[in-house]
Amino acid sequence: MDRVLSDYRTPLHVLPLLALSTLFASSVWFAANAVMPSLAKALGDGQTPADITTAVQLGFIVGTFTFAALAIADRFAPSRVFMISSALAALSNYSVVWVSDQYSGVLIARFLVGFFLAGIYPVGMKIAVSWYPKGLGMALGFLVGALVLGTAFPHLVRALGQDWPWQTVIQTTSASAVIGGLIIWTLLGDGPNRPVAGELHPRALIDAFRQRNFRASACGYFGHMWELYTFWAFVPLWLVAYQEWxxxxxxxxxxxxxxxxxxxxxxxxxxxxxxxxxxxxxxxGIQLSVSGICCLLSPLIFLLPVEAFLLALVIWGVAVAGDSPQFSALNAVNAPPQLAGSALTMVNCIGFSISIVSLQAMEALVGVLPDQWLFLILVPGPLMGMLYFKPLLQDQTS
Structure with missing residues (x-):
């Protein structure tokens, strides 16, 4: 078996197809955020991007636990799970058009989008592992990069069609998700080194946290998650606040x-x-530090001339997501092998739970703090993440 792995060469078409399918399938994640002003008008006053995004995050947490507890991607072909999840996420996303005058209906629809995204993002990573038994860090870099592009994609659709009905963005992203699932199912499939996870063990995270390196990488990831989705959700608001101020x-x-x-x-x-x-x-470590510095300097960034302000936000955008695949790879490498599946599932769920707290905390401060001070609430994430991540950095340099 080791000889087979050492001789195996991943075909060149795998990574582009994996990245393309992930980009398309994940486009439903922030679809509602891209049309938030129009959706808020349809729903009435008082609806917020934090609530809409929280519904997706909560759905993802529940979906991740469900998929892991039932071993869905172990009992069935991951590529098939990815395709079906993409189709169901697309349908859930499209249903926002049907219930756009009902706040509870929109929240349920977005929850279901998050639930089925649990069959796209983690399962996509499982497919990546099956194709790349070695060099996972590079493969995850491109995979998560595609996920980031997919998250941003609805904003591009909205930018290209300012005069289009907001429903067009929802329809386009739903169609994209279906295409992403079909790419995996018809053109790629599962790799020859498909990993099989064990049963879900509730105490796995506690046991895994006794391992110094796993504790360091997991806490670094938690700090990253405090910042990431809140930054993404509130960037449009900050842009509007900047131009008004x-x-x-x-x-x-x-x-x-x-x-x-x-x-x-x-x-x-x-x-x-x-x-x-x-x-x-x-x-x-470098990217988490850069994004933390941007958080700390955010009140000064808000005062910059427009060209410098936008450049600083782009740099922040590079760093705030760039550390994500490396934390994922480090968590996978440092998790105890016998507990890896359970520990990684729980780390992901805790990370997304942290993002919900951050989103709601930011929303509570909107209108209370001046706009230029809002992103200071993100500082504790990178700061605490780097403090706990320090042992791994010291090991690397020693």
Missing amino acids: HQIDPLPVSLWSFLIIAAGSIGCAGGGLLTPRIGPPPVA
Whole structure:
């Protein structure tokens, strides 16, 4: 078996197809955020991007536990699970059009989108492992980079069609998700080294946390998750606040939201290319530090001239997502082998739970704090993440 793995060469078409399918399938994640002003009008006053995004995150948490507890991707072909989940996520996303005048209906629809995304993102990573038994850091760099592009994609659709009905963005992203699932199922399939996870063990995280390196990488990931989705959800709001505070001509908010979020794909792919040379810990540590510095300097960034302001946000966008694949790879490497499946599932669920707390905390501060101070609430994430991640960095340099 070892000889087979050492002789195996992944075909060149695998990574582009895996990235393309992930990009399309994940486009439903932030579809509602891209049309939030129009959706808020349909729902009435008082509806917030934090609530809509929280519904997706909560659905993803429940879906991840469900998929893991039932061993869905072990009992069935992961490529088939990916395709069916993409189709159901697309249907759930499209249903927002049907219930756009009912707040509870929209929240349920977005919850279901998150639930079925649990059959796309984690299962896509499982498919990547089956094709790349070695060099996982680079493969995950491109995979998560594609996920970031997919997250940003609805903002691009909105930017290209400012005069289109908001429902077009929902319809386009739903169609994209179906296409993503078909790419995996018809053109790629499962790799020859399909891993099989064990049963879900509730105490796995406690036992895994006794391992110093796993504790360091998991806590670094938790700090990253405190910042990531809240930054993405509130970038459009910050752009609008900036132009109003500076009394400048309106910015193309949808276009710049796309560019800032999509910039994270550069950090993911670039980090993946760097890992064979310097290792995952420095790549993750540098990017988490840069995004933390951006958080800390955010009140000053808000005061910059428009060109410098937008450039700073793009740099922040590169760093805020660029460490994600490296933390995922480090968690996978450092988890005790006999507990890896359960420990990684629970780490993901805790990470997304942390993002919900961050989203709601930010929403509570909107209108209470001046807009330029809002992103300071994100500082504890990178700061605590780096403090706990430090042992892995020290090991790398020693």
